[in-house]
Amino acid sequence: MASPAVVRTILRTPAALRPLLLRAPRAAYHEQHHDQATPYGDAERTILSHALAYVPAHGFTQEAITFGAKDAGYLDVSRNLFPKGTFDLVMYHLVTQRQGLKDRIQFPDETMGVGKKVRSLVIERLRANADAGVVWRWQEALGVMSLAENIPASLRELGLLSDEMWFLAGDTSVDGSWYTKRASLSGIYAATEVFQTTDQSTEFKDTEQFLDRRLEELRVTGSAVGNTMQWMGFQGGALMNMLRSKGVRI
Amino acid sequence: MASIASRTALAGPALPLKARIIPLAFQLQARSRNSNGAKRTLTFSAATPHDGVHPEHSSRPKKVLTKAQKQFLDSALRVNQAGELAATRIYTSQNPPIIKAHPHLRPLMKHMYDQEAGHFKTFNGLLAKHRIRPTAMYPVWYAASSLLGWSTGVMGREAAMACTEAVETEIGDHYNSQVRELLVWEKEAKDNGETLGPELEALLVDIRRIRDEELEHLDHAVEQDAKEANPYELLTGVIRAGCRGAIWVSERV
Missing domain, CATH: 1.20.5 (Single alpha-helices involved in coiled-coils or other helix-helix interfaces)
Incomplete structure (x- = not known):
């Protein structure tokens, strides 16, 4: 969650330096050699990002992709770029939100515990679903993700998200708990995401409470x-x- | 090996003047820009230009690793961490029976343990920094190496030293193959007018130092009558085969 003070700092910085500010502190070898370049080409990125704008109205459907392609100035037939159809659209949302998570949140308070940071990261990631306007269509996405042929890729993406969250929270354990941490956070995130799709409360208060109960269970x-x-x-x-x-x- | 290292060291001052000035100029520019809207949160961004975020400004480009090379580094560092975990566990569990029977070995055992603990810490740091997953067999190696250390410790000084000898022989070979691979990369990079970059160069130095320390343990073990262990061939043969198997598994999972 970016506090107003942080936002002000960013806006005051010269535009050319803003990307540096938003970048989380990372290891140089990781940044240089393990670049997390998006797996999407220019055309795919343009079409899918336009298509996401149609998801609130049309859902995760072929029409959304077709409308997106039209908006981006591509022919209808360019939806053949996406052999997996709507699953490609869902994955695009997941990948871009995972990669964008580090820019959505920063922890100026060094004393904050890892557990609190993880909680903020999960909430921020769920808020990204709401900001993108896909929450009310997310059950369709979950349906697509749970098709047998899409399950391995979905689980892999869930694992990557969980890994990203532990990394951003500053967890550096590299023993056996590396696996249990990622597995338990993946489970909690998936459950909370499902809960969020049916949450009618203001600003997803119920979702936050649901998350807090799950995290407390994990702690106990x-x-x-x-x-x-x-x-x-x-x-x-x-x-x-x-x-x-x-x-x-x- | 030594000639390659010295040539790399000499290559620095031979650079054209202009190329060496540019990073400094960029740093100054970044600092003056930051002082306009200086806030505490800016401090780490002011540091990023030094970290090579703008490779176009650095004097010699850093070598970009291929996918296979990244995978090699990932699995090599994972195996190294698992190996050092096992080494610390072996020495920890050998310690009580050995120093009870031979109190004069206490300083040697402590010296070897302290070095292994330092190596383990180095690789833990590298894994966390580069986001490499630890081996999934972590608890298995933990238990197996404790058992190995304890059982050879109970068998006596010679058996414990034979165990050290066998483990360090395999580990020394393993580190040597990594040094060889990194030197090949260094040569490739030099041929293309690039450098390995400070991190890989530091890794090369670290791995060489750690290999030398492991081989020093091997010498200590042989001095302490490792070859007198009975049955020597069987014991070292089984332990070396176990080490190779563990390395093979840890490279993969």
């Missing part, structure tokens, strides 16, 4: 598992030390 389960493991480790170590003190050569 996570600490229970962590405590149990710690207890078992301690008992094992104590047993070894006791046997050693009795003269057993282990």
Whole structure:
């Protein structure tokens, strides 16, 4: 969430330097060599971004793509660029929103915990759905994503989003918890996104509360598992030390 | 190897004057622009021009890695982290039985453990920085290496040292192959008038240093009668095969 002060700072900066401000601090090797260039060509990008404007009215449909192509000045037939049809449109929304997440949110407060940052990131990502006007059509998108042939790509994209969120939240753990963190956040995000499609409350207050309950559950389960493991480790170590003190050569 | 490194070092001052001035000029320009609307939030953006965000201003272009090279780096760093995890676990679990039986080995074991812990920290940092996933076998390697360290520790000093010898032989080979690959990249980059970039050059230095330290452990192990272990061939053979298998798996998952 960009606070008014941050927005003012950005607007005061000379236009040429604004992209630098919006860029999250990143490793140079990552930036230079692992560039996250969008997988879309110019024509595809133009058509799909125009098509997204038709989604609120026409949904995630072939018509939206056709209208988008017309708007962008391409022939109707150019929708053949998208062999997967509406799924390409859904993926375009997902990919651009994932890549745009780092520009939508920044954390000037260094003391903010990783958990709070993750919460803000999830809310910001869901708000992006609302800003793009696709929330009320999102069930159609979820339907397209859940078709058997689209499931692997959808799950991969969900994983990438979850990875991006942990990265932006400043999580640097590279042990076994790398996988459990990404899996649990993916689950929570997917559930919250489904909840959001039916949320009628003002500014998605209910969605935020739903998210908070899921995060709290994760925290409770996570600490229970962590405590149990710690207890078992301690008992094992104590047993070894006791046997050693009795003269057993282990 | 040494000749390539010294040639790279000499290449710096030979650059044309103009090329060396441009980055500084850009920095000054960026600083004067920033001072207009200076806010605290601007500080990191003022630093970005130094980080090579504008490659067109840097004197020699950085080598752009191909997809295969990125994949090589990803899996190489992942294996290195897993290897150092295993090494720290082996020394940790060898420690109690060994120093109980041979208290004079305490400084040597601590020295080797401290170096391994430093390597582990280096690779943890690199994985986090470059967003490389750790190996999915992390808990398995953790348990397996603890068991290996403990069982060889219980078998006695010679067996523990034979284990160190076997592991460090494999790891030394493994690091050597990475150094070789990075040197090939460096040569390619030089032929195209590019540099590897500060990060890859630092990685090369790090991997060489770590390899030398691992081989130093190998020498220590041999000094401590690793070859006297019984059955030496079987023990080192099994451990080396296990290491190669673990490297093969960690490169993939």
